[in-house]
Amino acid sequence: MKLIKRGVYSxxxxxxxxxxxxxxxxxxxxxxxxxxxxxxxxxxITLDPAEVFELTGGEVIxxxxxxxxxxxxxxxxxxxxxxxxxxxISGNGKTVTFxxxxxxxxxxxxxxxxxxxxxxxxxxxxxxxTPSFILTQFGWDKDxxxxxxxxxxxxxxxxxxxxxxxxxxxxxxxxxGVGSVVDKKVVMSHEKNGDMGYEWLKTNSAGSGxxxxxxxxxxxxxxxxxxxxxxxxxxxxxxxxxxxxxxxAAQRLLVEKGDVDMARNLTPDQIKGLKGKKGIVIDxxxxxxxxYMATNNTHPILGNADVRKAIRYVVDYEGMANSFLAGQYKxxxxxxxxxxxxxxxxxxxxxxxxxxxxxxxxxxxxKGFKIVIDTLTTAPFPEIAQSxxxxxxxxxxxxxxxxxxxxxxxxxxxxxxxxxxxxxxSPDYVDPHSNADAFAHNxxxxxxxxxxxxxxxxxxxDDKGITALTEAAARELDLxxxxxxxxxxxxxxxxxxxxxxxxxxxxxxxxQDRVKGFVSGxxxxxxxxxxxxx
Amino acid sequence: MGLKTPLxxxxxxxxxxxxxxxxxxxxxxxxxxxxxxxxxxxxxxxGRVMPADPxxxxxxxxxxxxxxxxxxxxxxLDKPLIQQYLIYISNVVQGDFGKSxxxxxxxxxxxxxxFPATLELATIATLIxxxxxxxxxxxxxxxxxxxxxxxxxxxxxxxxxxxxxxxGMVALLIFYGWLDVLPGPGRIEVFYDxxxxxxxxxxxxxxxxxxxxxxxxxxxxxxxxxSTILATFALAYIARMTRSFMLDxxxxxxxxxxxxxxxxxxxxxxxxxxxxxxxQLITIIGLTYAxxxxxxxxxxxxxxxxxxxxxxxxxxxxxxxxxxxxGTVVVGIxxxxxxxxxxxxxxxxxxxxxxx
Numbered sequence: 001m002k003l004i005k006r007g008v009y010s011x012x013x014x015x016x017x018x019x020x021x022x023x024x025x026x027x028x029x030x031x032x033x034x035x036x037x038x039x040x041x042x043x044x045i046t047l048d049p050a051e052v053f054e055l056t057g058g059e060v061i062x063x064x065x066x067x068x069x070x071x072x073x074x075x076x077x078x079x080x081x082x083x084x085x086x087x088x089i090s091g092n093g094k095t096v097t098f099x100x101x102x103x104x105x106x107x108x109x110x111x112x113x114x115x116x117x118x119x120x121x122x123x124x125x126x127x128x129x130t131p132s133f134i135l136t137q138f139g140w141d142k143d144x145x146x147x148x149x150x151x152x153x154x155x156x157x158x159x160x161x162x163x164x165x166x167x168x169x170x171x172x173x174x175x176x177g178v179g180s181v182v183d184k185k186v187v188m189s190h191e192k193n194g195d196m197g198y199e200w201l202k203t204n205s206a207g208s209g210x211x212x213x214x215x216x217x218x219x220x221x222x223x224x225x226x227x228x229x230x231x232x233x234x235x236x237x238x239x240x241x242x243x244x245x246x247x248x249a250a251q252r253l254l255v256e257k258g259d260v261d262m263a264r265n266l267t268p269d270q271i272k273g274l275k276g277k278k279g280i281v282i283d284x285x286x287x288x289x290x291x292y293m294a295t296n297n298t299h300p301i302l303g304n305a306d307v308r309k310a311i312r313y314v315v316d317y318e319g320m321a322n323s324f325l326a327g328q329y330k331x332x333x334x335x336x337x338x339x340x341x342x343x344x345x346x347x348x349x350x351x352x353x354x355x356x357x358x359x360x361x362x363x364x365x366x367k368g369f370k371i372v373i374d375t376l377t378t379a380p381f382p383e384i385a386q387s388x389x390x391x392x393x394x395x396x397x398x399x400x401x402x403x404x405x406x407x408x409x410x411x412x413x414x415x416x417x418x419x420x421x422x423x424x425x426s427p428d429y430v431d432p433h434s435n436a437d438a439f440a441h442n443x444x445x446x447x448x449x450x451x452x453x454x455x456x457x458x459x460x461x462d463d464k465g466i467t468a469l470t471e472a473a474a475r476e477l478d479l480x481x482x483x484x485x486x487x488x489x490x491x492x493x494x495x496x497x498x499x500x501x502x503x504x505x506x507x508x509x510x511x512q513d514r515v516k517g518f519v520s521g522x523x524x525x526x527x528x529x530x531x532x533x534x
Numbered sequence: 535m536g537l538k539t540p541l542x543x544x545x546x547x548x549x550x551x552x553x554x555x556x557x558x559x560x561x562x563x564x565x566x567x568x569x570x571x572x573x574x575x576x577x578x579x580x581g582r583v584m585p586a587d588p589x590x591x592x593x594x595x596x597x598x599x600x601x602x603x604x605x606x607x608x609x610x611l612d613k614p615l616i617q618q619y620l621i622y623i624s625n626v627v628q629g630d631f632g633k634s635x636x637x638x639x640x641x642x643x644x645x646x647x648x649f650p651a652t653l654e655l656a657t658i659a660t661l662i663x664x665x666x667x668x669x670x671x672x673x674x675x676x677x678x679x680x681x682x683x684x685x686x687x688x689x690x691x692x693x694x695x696x697x698x699x700x701x702g703m704v705a706l707l708i709f710y711g712w713l714d715v716l717p718g719p720g721r722i723e724v725f726y727d728x729x730x731x732x733x734x735x736x737x738x739x740x741x742x743x744x745x746x747x748x749x750x751x752x753x754x755x756x757x758x759x760x761s762t763i764l765a766t767f768a769l770a771y772i773a774r775m776t777r778s779f780m781l782d783x784x785x786x787x788x789x790x791x792x793x794x795x796x797x798x799x800x801x802x803x804x805x806x807x808x809x810x811x812x813x814q815l816i817t818i819i820g821l822t823y824a825x826x827x828x829x830x831x832x833x834x835x836x837x838x839x840x841x842x843x844x845x846x847x848x849x850x851x852x853x854x855x856x857x858x859x860x861g862t863v864v865v866g867i868x869x870x871x872x873x874x875x876x877x878x879x880x881x882x883x884x885x886x887x888x889x890x
Contacts, residue, residue: 042636053596128601218634218639219840244840246844250718253710253718407851411585414590452597
């Protein structure tokens with residue numbers, strides 16, 4: 001046994017050595033001038049405001065760049081001038097002239113001028129990345145944009161709308177990420193092969209917002225540094241760090257130990273577990289994300305109007321909202337989220353299986369049928385699909401659930417190959433047209449039209465009346481009338497569309513109680529760090 | 535592969551022309567090139583037949599048709615598969631692995647950043663596995679059937695069967711959450727980020743070279759949990775294999791002879807039996823090390839370790855094929871490299887394999 005003893009001693013020695021190392025460092029909690037968040041940032045793939053369309057990216061550029069028009073952190077319900085101090089709309093409603101706020105500076109020290117605004121907006125149109133449609137819907141393309149968006153003086157820019165859309169919609173659109181103003185001199189100094197600085201700006205920053213980008217290490221961290229010259233004054237936090245922590249359980253441990261100030265991706269279970277913990281606060285913020293169900297109109301059975309209606313009565317809205325969705329989602333049955341301008345707050349549908357069954361019988365499918373439900377692998381989608389599957393079985397419909405990653409699911413949906421899909425949506429900018437354009441506008445239903453970005457086309461919903469109503473509402477200049485039109489549109493949509501809107505999301509944020517002033521707006525790209533204090 | 539001659543002529547050929555070193559080099563290069571072509575071709579084909587759409591990965595699911603088509607053309611997806619592959623290979627030969635969609639950077643830069651993190655973790659884990667696993671296995675064989683043997687077998691079973699994500703979470707909960715003796719997830723405290731200039735990319739080495747001892751010890755602390763967790767698997771495997779190899783040897787007659795000759799027990803075990811086990815053990819350790827170098831997705835995810843396993847997996851989920859192929863090539867090179875290394879060690883340990 002001598003050998004064993006020796007072995008045991010060596011193991012003990014190793015363990016001892018290990019603990020010697022351990023005792024060497026005391027763990028510092030986060031400093032008072034730095035905000036540290038644990039967040040999954042693997043969706044961050046670009047920081048160029050002409051391209052950003054992801055959650056983390058939208059949040060980061062919201063803090064790096066000031067936009068032409070803005071919903072400010074102090075009052076998220078009011079659209080105000082951002083880089084622009086004021087604007088004037090011409091008599092025919094077509095041309096908006098912006099006056100640029102004086103004294104603004106980019107992080108480089110360059111002054112913010114009309115030529116930067118002109119460059120930033122034109123750049124979005126020329127680069128033609130995914131979010132560019134927010135601007136190109138106003139009739140701008142690479143051939144005419146240089147004439148229609150113009151600096152008319154050192155501090156004035158005129159923007160001419162080349163579409164029927166109203167000026168109000170244009171102003172709202174300029175508050176989206178594509179309305180960010182970039183530093184022309186800096187960006188163009190990094191231009192390569194006529195790319196307008198695109199390759200460079202993907203991983204760097206050149207803005208005038210409250211923070212500038214210090215580091216972005218993919219799948220590791222993002223570090224932002226305060227801009228002391230910002231027009232709202234120096235932010236209280238000197239630094240903001242987003243730490244990539246993919247595992248929610250690890251996020252929970254970090255926030256409990258105080259090694260991060262906020263945990264951004266906790267599951268409902270974990271949040272429940274943290275309730276009442278000393279020093280931890282849970283915030284609930286209403287978000288503009290929706291969960292909806294879409295049936296394919298080309299499907300021989302699901303294309304039937306009565307079957308579509310039956311499906312609305314099948315869903316157990318309250319049952320889900322009060323159980324596994326509690327705290328994260330609430331019932332909301334129209335396409336434009338609640339709590340915003342032109343929201344329709346009524347929820348006319350409740351689970352009514354008798355009614356659903358009779359509607360299905362009326363359509364001639366009383367004997368039941370089989371369908372496939374497609375949805376995402378991430379919570380809560382599988383759970384929602386299961387609930388719908390169960391309810392469907394009660395009216396004789398046998399549903400098979402297929403779970404896929406988004407990268408597999410979206411191509412199927414875009415190719416019109418789904419039967420029933422449960423998916424999510426959030427607006428691209430804060431105007432009901434953003435969602436109406438996607439769900440209630442399908443000007444060309446032909447297969448070869450390939451309007452693949454629009455769910456209305458994907459489900460092959462060819463309703464000329466609804467499409468016309470959406471166009472008219474976007475054109476309307478009178479705000480009161482316009483709001484009424486959207487309310488009407490949503491009511492009609494609720495009854496006839498192949499979409500069943502079910503839930504609106506809310507975000508649960510877990511923070512240390514000493515962290516105050518974190519503002520998280522309804523839209524994904526309205527998250528502000530500049531008022532945070534500790 | 536390699537230069538094999540008909541049986542019986544080997545000795546003659548080896549002593550004459552060409553000298554053995556040429557044959558070895560030829561073998562090395564041909565195996566490297568074959569591995570490279572095979573790996574890239576298979577990964578490339580898998581990437582193209584996968585249902586995930588690499589264009590959507592970039593433009594997002596709401597992109598209009600024009601945006602989608604422009605990106606499709608820009609990525610060269612309209613060309614025939616074989617042409618796409620040849621273009622890719624010719625770029626790689628020039629050192630251009632393409633850009634990653636997920637990180638917006640050159641794949642080569644990504645690999646240079648992510649691989650050292652895995653290398654650091656896997657090396658430490660293997661070292662722990664070897665220095666604890668081998669003595670454990672030897673001890674278990676020597677005292678077969680006694681309590682120490684049972685203990686080793688239980689540990690072996692544990693390390694082999696307990697899921698690593700569970701072990702990782704529980705270890706974090708205990709040592710970080712409750713006891714507070716070890717740091718939480720991450721490779722280093724965020725506030726130390728950027729203090730040390732990356733030279734090798736391995737924080738322990740870089741911080742030691744630049745004499746940033748505070749960073750060094752912080753990195754050591756952060757390494758303890760993930761490397762120990764990762765090591766449990768290596769340790770269990772190595773201990774089990776050592777035990778069975780040693781049992782084989784200890785039952786041989788030469789061991790009996792040695793004992794009869796009156797040699798000390800320790801020199802019978804370590805000097806005679808263990809020397810003969812060494813050759814097989816090198817292969818086992820090499821394979822274990824190589825498999826750890828692939829990166830452990832679960833350990834890396836739980837401990838927020840920016841390693842190559844996580845990189846390849848997230849890239850795969852996002853149809854980011856340049857990154858996946860780049861990562862796969864690195865893993866392939868590791869396997870080939872470790873094979874060569876264990877061949878060399880093999881020759882050191884076994885005089886018969888030296889071929890002279």
